[in-house]
Amino acid sequence: MLQDEAAPSAVREVLGVLGEACAEISRLVRSAAVAGQLGAAQTVNVQDEDQKALDILTDELLTARLSACAHVAALASEEQAEAISTGRTGGCLVAFDPLDGSSNVDVNVSVGTIFSLRRAPDTRPAHAEDFLGDGRSQLAAGYAVYGPQSMLVLSFDARVMAFSLDEHGAWILTEPSLQVPAATKEFAINMSNRRHWRAPVAAYIDDCLAGREGPRGKDFNMRWVGSMVADVHRILMRGGVFLYPWDAREPDRPGKLRMLYEGHPMALLVERAGGRATDGVRPLLDRTPPSLHARTAIVLGSAEEVERVRDVG
Known part of the structure:
Protein backbone atom coordinates (compact mmCIF):
# COMPACT_ATOMS: atom_id res chain seq x y z
CA MET A 1 0.00 0.00 0.00
CA LEU A 2 2.57 2.56 1.14
CA GLN A 3 5.88 2.64 -0.75
CA ASP A 4 6.81 6.28 -0.09
CA GLU A 5 10.39 6.52 1.15
CA ALA A 6 9.53 9.77 2.96
CA ALA A 7 8.01 7.66 5.73
CA PRO A 8 10.44 5.96 8.14
CA SER A 9 10.57 2.20 7.65
CA ALA A 10 8.93 1.47 11.02
CA VAL A 11 6.03 3.80 10.17
CA ARG A 12 5.62 2.21 6.71
CA GLU A 13 5.54 -1.27 8.22
CA VAL A 14 2.99 -0.36 10.90
CA LEU A 15 0.77 1.48 8.42
CA GLY A 16 0.94 -1.59 6.20
CA VAL A 17 -0.25 -3.79 9.07
CA LEU A 18 -3.05 -1.33 9.82
CA GLY A 19 -4.04 -1.25 6.16
CA GLU A 20 -4.28 -5.05 6.02
CA ALA A 21 -6.26 -5.13 9.26
CA CYS A 22 -8.67 -2.44 8.03
CA ALA A 23 -9.23 -4.38 4.80
CA GLU A 24 -10.13 -7.40 6.92
CA ILE A 25 -12.43 -5.29 9.12
CA SER A 26 -14.13 -4.03 5.96
CA ARG A 27 -14.94 -7.65 5.09
CA LEU A 28 -16.18 -8.31 8.63
CA VAL A 29 -18.49 -5.30 8.53
CA ARG A 30 -19.77 -6.17 5.05
CA SER A 31 -20.62 -9.75 6.03
CA ALA A 32 -21.69 -9.17 9.65
CA ALA A 33 -25.41 -9.70 9.09
CA VAL A 34 -24.89 -12.93 7.16
CA ALA A 35 -22.39 -14.19 9.75
CA GLY A 36 -24.69 -13.35 12.67
CA GLN A 37 -22.23 -10.82 14.11
CA LEU A 38 -24.59 -7.86 14.46
CA GLY A 39 -26.23 -6.80 17.71
CA ALA A 40 -25.11 -6.14 21.26
CA ALA A 41 -22.46 -8.24 22.97
CA GLN A 42 -24.09 -7.84 26.42
CA THR A 43 -20.85 -6.32 27.73
CA VAL A 44 -19.54 -2.82 28.43
CA ASN A 45 -16.11 -1.39 27.70
CA VAL A 46 -13.83 0.72 29.88
CA GLN A 47 -15.89 3.78 28.88
CA ASP A 48 -18.98 2.10 30.43
CA GLU A 49 -20.49 1.96 26.95
CA ASP A 50 -22.48 -1.01 25.63
CA GLN A 51 -20.38 -3.02 23.20
CA LYS A 52 -21.47 -4.46 19.89
CA ALA A 53 -20.23 -7.87 18.84
CA LEU A 54 -18.16 -6.15 16.15
CA ASP A 55 -16.52 -3.87 18.75
CA ILE A 56 -14.99 -6.95 20.35
CA LEU A 57 -14.09 -8.69 17.09
CA THR A 58 -12.37 -5.65 15.60
CA ASP A 59 -10.54 -4.87 18.83
CA GLU A 60 -9.24 -8.43 19.03
CA LEU A 61 -8.20 -8.38 15.37
CA LEU A 62 -6.25 -5.13 15.64
CA THR A 63 -4.67 -6.14 18.95
CA ALA A 64 -3.45 -9.42 17.47
CA ARG A 65 -2.11 -7.90 14.24
CA LEU A 66 -0.32 -5.02 15.94
CA SER A 67 1.10 -7.15 18.76
CA ALA A 68 2.69 -9.40 16.12
CA CYS A 69 4.31 -6.49 14.27
CA ALA A 70 8.03 -6.17 15.03
CA HIS A 71 7.84 -2.36 14.93
CA VAL A 72 5.08 -1.95 17.55
CA ALA A 73 6.31 -1.40 21.10
CA ALA A 74 2.89 -0.86 22.69
CA LEU A 75 -0.73 -0.35 21.74
CA ALA A 76 -3.73 1.32 23.35
CA SER A 77 -7.36 0.70 22.41
CA GLU A 78 -10.44 2.73 23.25
CA GLU A 79 -12.05 -0.58 24.20
CA GLN A 80 -9.40 -1.60 26.75
CA ALA A 81 -8.60 -0.10 30.14
CA GLU A 82 -4.82 -0.41 29.95
CA ALA A 83 -2.14 -0.07 27.29
CA ILE A 84 -0.50 -3.31 26.13
CA SER A 85 3.30 -3.43 25.94
CA THR A 86 4.91 -5.90 23.56
CA GLY A 87 8.21 -5.63 25.46
CA ARG A 88 9.99 -4.23 22.40
CA THR A 89 11.98 -1.00 22.30
CA GLY A 90 11.95 1.60 19.54
CA GLY A 91 9.47 1.66 16.71
CA CYS A 92 5.91 2.91 17.25
CA LEU A 93 3.17 3.26 19.80
CA VAL A 94 -0.26 2.73 18.24
CA ALA A 95 -3.53 4.07 19.67
CA PHE A 96 -6.79 3.12 17.99
CA ASP A 97 -10.57 3.17 18.08
CA PRO A 98 -11.36 -0.19 16.47
CA LEU A 99 -14.91 0.59 15.33
CA ASP A 100 -15.96 4.21 15.61
CA GLY A 101 -19.71 4.73 15.29
CA SER A 102 -20.49 1.09 16.11
CA SER A 103 -23.92 2.02 17.50
CA ASN A 104 -24.88 2.56 13.84
CA VAL A 105 -23.59 -0.73 12.46
CA ASP A 106 -26.87 -2.60 12.92
CA VAL A 107 -28.66 -0.12 10.63
CA ASN A 108 -26.00 -0.19 7.88
CA VAL A 109 -24.62 3.31 8.44
CA SER A 110 -20.93 4.05 7.74
CA VAL A 111 -18.55 3.18 10.58
CA GLY A 112 -14.77 3.24 10.74
CA THR A 113 -11.43 2.61 12.42
CA ILE A 114 -9.26 5.50 13.68
CA PHE A 115 -5.55 5.19 14.52
CA SER A 116 -2.55 7.24 15.63
CA LEU A 117 1.18 6.45 15.67
CA ARG A 118 3.76 7.89 18.07
CA ARG A 119 7.45 7.26 18.63
CA ALA A 120 8.28 4.58 21.21
CA PRO A 121 11.22 4.87 23.63
CA ASP A 122 14.47 3.47 22.25
CA THR A 123 16.06 2.39 25.53
CA ARG A 124 13.25 0.69 27.48
CA PRO A 125 9.88 -1.01 26.97
CA ALA A 126 6.99 1.41 26.55
CA HIS A 127 4.60 2.43 29.32
CA ALA A 128 1.11 3.92 29.18
CA GLU A 129 2.54 7.35 29.99
CA ASP A 130 4.46 7.32 26.71
CA PHE A 131 1.17 7.75 24.84
CA LEU A 132 0.41 11.01 26.66
CA GLY A 133 2.11 13.53 24.38
CA ASP A 134 0.54 16.42 22.56
CA GLY A 135 -1.05 15.88 19.17
CA ARG A 136 1.89 17.35 17.28
CA SER A 137 4.12 14.49 18.44
CA GLN A 138 2.16 12.00 16.30
CA LEU A 139 4.25 10.29 13.63
CA ALA A 140 1.18 9.47 11.54
CA ALA A 141 -2.58 9.24 11.84
CA GLY A 142 -5.48 7.97 9.81
CA TYR A 143 -8.78 6.21 9.61
CA ALA A 144 -10.68 3.73 7.49
CA VAL A 145 -14.32 4.37 6.69
CA TYR A 146 -16.51 1.40 5.77
CA GLY A 147 -19.32 2.77 3.63
CA PRO A 148 -20.53 2.49 0.03
CA GLN A 149 -16.81 2.34 -0.72
CA SER A 150 -14.22 1.42 1.89
CA MET A 151 -11.57 4.15 2.05
CA LEU A 152 -8.36 4.58 4.01
CA VAL A 153 -7.26 8.16 4.76
CA LEU A 154 -3.86 8.79 6.33
CA SER A 155 -1.02 11.24 6.76
CA PHE A 156 2.63 10.69 7.69
CA ASP A 157 3.97 14.00 6.30
CA ALA A 158 2.43 17.27 5.12
CA ARG A 159 -0.03 15.48 2.82
CA VAL A 160 -3.32 13.74 3.54
CA MET A 161 -3.89 10.83 1.14
CA ALA A 162 -6.94 8.66 0.48
CA PHE A 163 -6.92 5.07 -0.75
CA SER A 164 -9.90 3.05 -1.99
CA LEU A 165 -10.28 -0.69 -1.41
CA ASP A 166 -10.53 -2.64 -4.67
CA GLU A 167 -12.27 -5.96 -5.28
CA HIS A 168 -9.05 -7.86 -4.59
CA GLY A 169 -8.58 -6.35 -1.11
CA ALA A 170 -5.83 -3.90 -2.13
CA TRP A 171 -5.74 -0.22 -1.20
CA ILE A 172 -5.39 1.95 -4.33
CA LEU A 173 -4.36 5.60 -4.06
CA THR A 174 -7.32 7.66 -5.33
CA GLU A 175 -6.79 11.06 -3.67
CA PRO A 176 -3.09 12.04 -3.40
CA SER A 177 -3.64 15.29 -1.52
CA LEU A 178 -6.90 16.15 0.23
CA GLN A 179 -7.64 19.81 1.01
CA VAL A 180 -10.42 21.18 3.22
CA PRO A 181 -11.96 24.36 1.76
CA ALA A 182 -11.51 27.37 4.07
CA ALA A 183 -15.20 28.35 3.85
CA THR A 184 -18.30 26.20 4.08
CA LYS A 185 -22.08 26.21 4.26
Whole structure:
Protein backbone atom coordinates (compact mmCIF):
# COMPACT_ATOMS: atom_id res chain seq x y z
CA MET A 1 0.00 0.00 0.00
CA LEU A 2 2.57 2.56 1.14
CA GLN A 3 5.88 2.64 -0.75
CA ASP A 4 6.81 6.28 -0.09
CA GLU A 5 10.39 6.52 1.15
CA ALA A 6 9.53 9.77 2.96
CA ALA A 7 8.01 7.66 5.73
CA PRO A 8 10.44 5.96 8.14
CA SER A 9 10.57 2.20 7.65
CA ALA A 10 8.93 1.47 11.02
CA VAL A 11 6.03 3.80 10.17
CA ARG A 12 5.62 2.21 6.71
CA GLU A 13 5.54 -1.27 8.22
CA VAL A 14 2.99 -0.36 10.90
CA LEU A 15 0.77 1.48 8.42
CA GLY A 16 0.94 -1.59 6.20
CA VAL A 17 -0.25 -3.79 9.07
CA LEU A 18 -3.05 -1.33 9.82
CA GLY A 19 -4.04 -1.25 6.16
CA GLU A 20 -4.28 -5.05 6.02
CA ALA A 21 -6.26 -5.13 9.26
CA CYS A 22 -8.67 -2.44 8.03
CA ALA A 23 -9.23 -4.38 4.80
CA GLU A 24 -10.13 -7.40 6.92
CA ILE A 25 -12.43 -5.29 9.12
CA SER A 26 -14.13 -4.03 5.96
CA ARG A 27 -14.94 -7.65 5.09
CA LEU A 28 -16.18 -8.31 8.63
CA VAL A 29 -18.49 -5.30 8.53
CA ARG A 30 -19.77 -6.17 5.05
CA SER A 31 -20.62 -9.75 6.03
CA ALA A 32 -21.69 -9.17 9.65
CA ALA A 33 -25.41 -9.70 9.09
CA VAL A 34 -24.89 -12.93 7.16
CA ALA A 35 -22.39 -14.19 9.75
CA GLY A 36 -24.69 -13.35 12.67
CA GLN A 37 -22.23 -10.82 14.11
CA LEU A 38 -24.59 -7.86 14.46
CA GLY A 39 -26.23 -6.80 17.71
CA ALA A 40 -25.11 -6.14 21.26
CA ALA A 41 -22.46 -8.24 22.97
CA GLN A 42 -24.09 -7.84 26.42
CA THR A 43 -20.85 -6.32 27.73
CA VAL A 44 -19.54 -2.82 28.43
CA ASN A 45 -16.11 -1.39 27.70
CA VAL A 46 -13.83 0.72 29.88
CA GLN A 47 -15.89 3.78 28.88
CA ASP A 48 -18.98 2.10 30.43
CA GLU A 49 -20.49 1.96 26.95
CA ASP A 50 -22.48 -1.01 25.63
CA GLN A 51 -20.38 -3.02 23.20
CA LYS A 52 -21.47 -4.46 19.89
CA ALA A 53 -20.23 -7.87 18.84
CA LEU A 54 -18.16 -6.15 16.15
CA ASP A 55 -16.52 -3.87 18.75
CA ILE A 56 -14.99 -6.95 20.35
CA LEU A 57 -14.09 -8.69 17.09
CA THR A 58 -12.37 -5.65 15.60
CA ASP A 59 -10.54 -4.87 18.83
CA GLU A 60 -9.24 -8.43 19.03
CA LEU A 61 -8.20 -8.38 15.37
CA LEU A 62 -6.25 -5.13 15.64
CA THR A 63 -4.67 -6.14 18.95
CA ALA A 64 -3.45 -9.42 17.47
CA ARG A 65 -2.11 -7.90 14.24
CA LEU A 66 -0.32 -5.02 15.94
CA SER A 67 1.10 -7.15 18.76
CA ALA A 68 2.69 -9.40 16.12
CA CYS A 69 4.31 -6.49 14.27
CA ALA A 70 8.03 -6.17 15.03
CA HIS A 71 7.84 -2.36 14.93
CA VAL A 72 5.08 -1.95 17.55
CA ALA A 73 6.31 -1.40 21.10
CA ALA A 74 2.89 -0.86 22.69
CA LEU A 75 -0.73 -0.35 21.74
CA ALA A 76 -3.73 1.32 23.35
CA SER A 77 -7.36 0.70 22.41
CA GLU A 78 -10.44 2.73 23.25
CA GLU A 79 -12.05 -0.58 24.20
CA GLN A 80 -9.40 -1.60 26.75
CA ALA A 81 -8.60 -0.10 30.14
CA GLU A 82 -4.82 -0.41 29.95
CA ALA A 83 -2.14 -0.07 27.29
CA ILE A 84 -0.50 -3.31 26.13
CA SER A 85 3.30 -3.43 25.94
CA THR A 86 4.91 -5.90 23.56
CA GLY A 87 8.21 -5.63 25.46
CA ARG A 88 9.99 -4.23 22.40
CA THR A 89 11.98 -1.00 22.30
CA GLY A 90 11.95 1.60 19.54
CA GLY A 91 9.47 1.66 16.71
CA CYS A 92 5.91 2.91 17.25
CA LEU A 93 3.17 3.26 19.80
CA VAL A 94 -0.26 2.73 18.24
CA ALA A 95 -3.53 4.07 19.67
CA PHE A 96 -6.79 3.12 17.99
CA ASP A 97 -10.57 3.17 18.08
CA PRO A 98 -11.36 -0.19 16.47
CA LEU A 99 -14.91 0.59 15.33
CA ASP A 100 -15.96 4.21 15.61
CA GLY A 101 -19.71 4.73 15.29
CA SER A 102 -20.49 1.09 16.11
CA SER A 103 -23.92 2.02 17.50
CA ASN A 104 -24.88 2.56 13.84
CA VAL A 105 -23.59 -0.73 12.46
CA ASP A 106 -26.87 -2.60 12.92
CA VAL A 107 -28.66 -0.12 10.63
CA ASN A 108 -26.00 -0.19 7.88
CA VAL A 109 -24.62 3.31 8.44
CA SER A 110 -20.93 4.05 7.74
CA VAL A 111 -18.55 3.18 10.58
CA GLY A 112 -14.77 3.24 10.74
CA THR A 113 -11.43 2.61 12.42
CA ILE A 114 -9.26 5.50 13.68
CA PHE A 115 -5.55 5.19 14.52
CA SER A 116 -2.55 7.24 15.63
CA LEU A 117 1.18 6.45 15.67
CA ARG A 118 3.76 7.89 18.07
CA ARG A 119 7.45 7.26 18.63
CA ALA A 120 8.28 4.58 21.21
CA PRO A 121 11.22 4.87 23.63
CA ASP A 122 14.47 3.47 22.25
CA THR A 123 16.06 2.39 25.53
CA ARG A 124 13.25 0.69 27.48
CA PRO A 125 9.88 -1.01 26.97
CA ALA A 126 6.99 1.41 26.55
CA HIS A 127 4.60 2.43 29.32
CA ALA A 128 1.11 3.92 29.18
CA GLU A 129 2.54 7.35 29.99
CA ASP A 130 4.46 7.32 26.71
CA PHE A 131 1.17 7.75 24.84
CA LEU A 132 0.41 11.01 26.66
CA GLY A 133 2.11 13.53 24.38
CA ASP A 134 0.54 16.42 22.56
CA GLY A 135 -1.05 15.88 19.17
CA ARG A 136 1.89 17.35 17.28
CA SER A 137 4.12 14.49 18.44
CA GLN A 138 2.16 12.00 16.30
CA LEU A 139 4.25 10.29 13.63
CA ALA A 140 1.18 9.47 11.54
CA ALA A 141 -2.58 9.24 11.84
CA GLY A 142 -5.48 7.97 9.81
CA TYR A 143 -8.78 6.21 9.61
CA ALA A 144 -10.68 3.73 7.49
CA VAL A 145 -14.32 4.37 6.69
CA TYR A 146 -16.51 1.40 5.77
CA GLY A 147 -19.32 2.77 3.63
CA PRO A 148 -20.53 2.49 0.03
CA GLN A 149 -16.81 2.34 -0.72
CA SER A 150 -14.22 1.42 1.89
CA MET A 151 -11.57 4.15 2.05
CA LEU A 152 -8.36 4.58 4.01
CA VAL A 153 -7.26 8.16 4.76
CA LEU A 154 -3.86 8.79 6.33
CA SER A 155 -1.02 11.24 6.76
CA PHE A 156 2.63 10.69 7.69
CA ASP A 157 3.97 14.00 6.30
CA ALA A 158 2.43 17.27 5.12
CA ARG A 159 -0.03 15.48 2.82
CA VAL A 160 -3.32 13.74 3.54
CA MET A 161 -3.89 10.83 1.14
CA ALA A 162 -6.94 8.66 0.48
CA PHE A 163 -6.92 5.07 -0.75
CA SER A 164 -9.90 3.05 -1.99
CA LEU A 165 -10.28 -0.69 -1.41
CA ASP A 166 -10.53 -2.64 -4.67
CA GLU A 167 -12.27 -5.96 -5.28
CA HIS A 168 -9.05 -7.86 -4.59
CA GLY A 169 -8.58 -6.35 -1.11
CA ALA A 170 -5.83 -3.90 -2.13
CA TRP A 171 -5.74 -0.22 -1.20
CA ILE A 172 -5.39 1.95 -4.33
CA LEU A 173 -4.36 5.60 -4.06
CA THR A 174 -7.32 7.66 -5.33
CA GLU A 175 -6.79 11.06 -3.67
CA PRO A 176 -3.09 12.04 -3.40
CA SER A 177 -3.64 15.29 -1.52
CA LEU A 178 -6.90 16.15 0.23
CA GLN A 179 -7.64 19.81 1.01
CA VAL A 180 -10.42 21.18 3.22
CA PRO A 181 -11.96 24.36 1.76
CA ALA A 182 -11.51 27.37 4.07
CA ALA A 183 -15.20 28.35 3.85
CA THR A 184 -18.30 26.20 4.08
CA LYS A 185 -22.08 26.21 4.26
CA GLU A 186 -22.38 22.91 6.15
CA PHE A 187 -22.19 22.11 9.83
CA ALA A 188 -22.45 18.81 11.70
CA ILE A 189 -23.77 18.75 15.26
CA ASN A 190 -26.31 16.81 17.30
CA MET A 191 -29.10 19.40 17.51
CA SER A 192 -31.03 17.36 20.08
CA ASN A 193 -28.44 18.47 22.68
CA ARG A 194 -28.86 22.20 22.06
CA ARG A 195 -30.37 22.90 25.49
CA HIS A 196 -27.21 21.53 27.13
CA TRP A 197 -24.63 23.64 25.25
CA ARG A 198 -22.82 26.72 26.45
CA ALA A 199 -24.44 29.92 25.23
CA PRO A 200 -21.73 30.82 22.66
CA VAL A 201 -22.06 27.47 20.87
CA ALA A 202 -25.85 27.77 20.80
CA ALA A 203 -25.50 31.33 19.46
CA TYR A 204 -23.16 30.18 16.70
CA ILE A 205 -25.62 27.50 15.56
CA ASP A 206 -28.53 29.93 15.79
CA ASP A 207 -26.67 32.31 13.48
CA CYS A 208 -26.15 29.47 10.98
CA LEU A 209 -29.81 28.47 11.16
CA ALA A 210 -30.93 32.07 10.55
CA GLY A 211 -29.65 31.64 7.01
CA ARG A 212 -29.50 34.36 4.38
CA GLU A 213 -31.62 36.74 6.46
CA GLY A 214 -29.43 36.31 9.55
CA PRO A 215 -26.03 37.73 10.55
CA ARG A 216 -24.11 35.19 8.42
CA GLY A 217 -25.87 36.24 5.22
CA LYS A 218 -25.97 32.73 3.74
CA ASP A 219 -27.96 29.53 4.07
CA PHE A 220 -26.37 26.58 5.88
CA ASN A 221 -27.16 22.88 5.66
CA MET A 222 -26.92 20.60 8.68
CA ARG A 223 -25.41 17.12 8.38
CA TRP A 224 -25.16 14.62 11.25
CA VAL A 225 -24.35 10.93 10.79
CA GLY A 226 -23.69 10.10 14.44
CA SER A 227 -20.43 8.40 13.47
CA MET A 228 -17.46 10.76 13.87
CA VAL A 229 -15.39 9.01 11.22
CA ALA A 230 -18.19 9.44 8.65
CA ASP A 231 -18.77 13.10 9.51
CA VAL A 232 -15.06 13.95 9.40
CA HIS A 233 -14.62 12.02 6.15
CA ARG A 234 -17.28 14.17 4.51
CA ILE A 235 -15.47 17.30 5.73
CA LEU A 236 -12.13 16.12 4.36
CA MET A 237 -13.73 15.37 1.02
CA ARG A 238 -15.80 18.55 0.56
CA GLY A 239 -15.53 20.84 3.60
CA GLY A 240 -17.75 21.64 6.55
CA VAL A 241 -17.43 21.97 10.32
CA PHE A 242 -17.95 19.26 12.96
CA LEU A 243 -18.84 20.19 16.53
CA TYR A 244 -19.09 17.97 19.59
CA PRO A 245 -19.08 20.57 22.39
CA TRP A 246 -19.12 20.40 26.17
CA ASP A 247 -22.47 19.19 27.53
CA ALA A 248 -24.08 20.43 30.77
CA ARG A 249 -25.45 16.96 31.54
CA GLU A 250 -21.90 15.93 32.48
CA PRO A 251 -20.43 19.20 33.75
CA ASP A 252 -17.26 17.62 35.12
CA ARG A 253 -16.31 16.15 31.73
CA PRO A 254 -14.62 18.48 29.24
CA GLY A 255 -16.37 16.68 26.38
CA LYS A 256 -17.59 13.36 25.04
CA LEU A 257 -14.94 12.20 22.56
CA ARG A 258 -11.56 10.75 23.49
CA MET A 259 -8.55 12.97 22.87
CA LEU A 260 -6.06 10.15 22.21
CA TYR A 261 -8.20 7.89 20.02
CA GLU A 262 -10.38 10.41 18.16
CA GLY A 263 -9.39 14.03 18.79
CA HIS A 264 -5.66 13.92 18.08
CA PRO A 265 -5.66 11.75 14.94
CA MET A 266 -8.59 13.57 13.34
CA ALA A 267 -7.11 16.96 14.24
CA LEU A 268 -3.80 16.03 12.60
CA LEU A 269 -5.54 14.99 9.38
CA VAL A 270 -7.76 18.08 9.24
CA GLU A 271 -4.93 20.54 9.97
CA ARG A 272 -2.62 18.94 7.40
CA ALA A 273 -5.45 19.25 4.89
CA GLY A 274 -5.66 22.99 5.55
CA GLY A 275 -8.44 22.99 8.14
CA ARG A 276 -8.44 23.77 11.85
CA ALA A 277 -9.18 21.73 14.96
CA THR A 278 -9.78 23.07 18.48
CA ASP A 279 -11.52 22.17 21.73
CA GLY A 280 -13.58 25.32 21.21
CA VAL A 281 -10.74 27.53 22.48
CA ARG A 282 -7.30 25.92 22.09
CA PRO A 283 -5.79 23.99 19.19
CA LEU A 284 -6.40 20.29 19.82
CA LEU A 285 -2.90 19.37 18.67
CA ASP A 286 -1.44 21.50 21.48
CA ARG A 287 -3.37 19.57 24.11
CA THR A 288 -1.85 16.72 26.15
CA PRO A 289 -4.25 14.11 27.53
CA PRO A 290 -3.88 13.54 31.28
CA SER A 291 -4.80 9.86 30.87
CA LEU A 292 -5.33 7.24 28.17
CA HIS A 293 -9.08 7.77 28.05
CA ALA A 294 -9.28 11.53 28.68
CA ARG A 295 -12.13 13.28 26.88
CA THR A 296 -12.36 16.59 25.09
CA ALA A 297 -14.73 18.92 23.29
CA ILE A 298 -14.02 19.06 19.54
CA VAL A 299 -14.58 21.65 16.82
CA LEU A 300 -12.86 20.88 13.52
CA GLY A 301 -13.13 21.46 9.79
CA SER A 302 -13.12 24.46 7.48
CA ALA A 303 -10.79 27.08 8.96
CA GLU A 304 -13.11 30.08 8.82
CA GLU A 305 -15.89 28.36 10.74
CA VAL A 306 -13.60 26.81 13.36
CA GLU A 307 -12.05 30.23 14.00
CA ARG A 308 -15.51 31.76 14.33
CA VAL A 309 -16.53 29.17 16.92
CA ARG A 310 -13.32 29.86 18.85
CA ASP A 311 -14.05 33.58 18.78
CA VAL A 312 -17.46 33.07 20.36
CA GLY A 313 -16.30 30.31 22.75
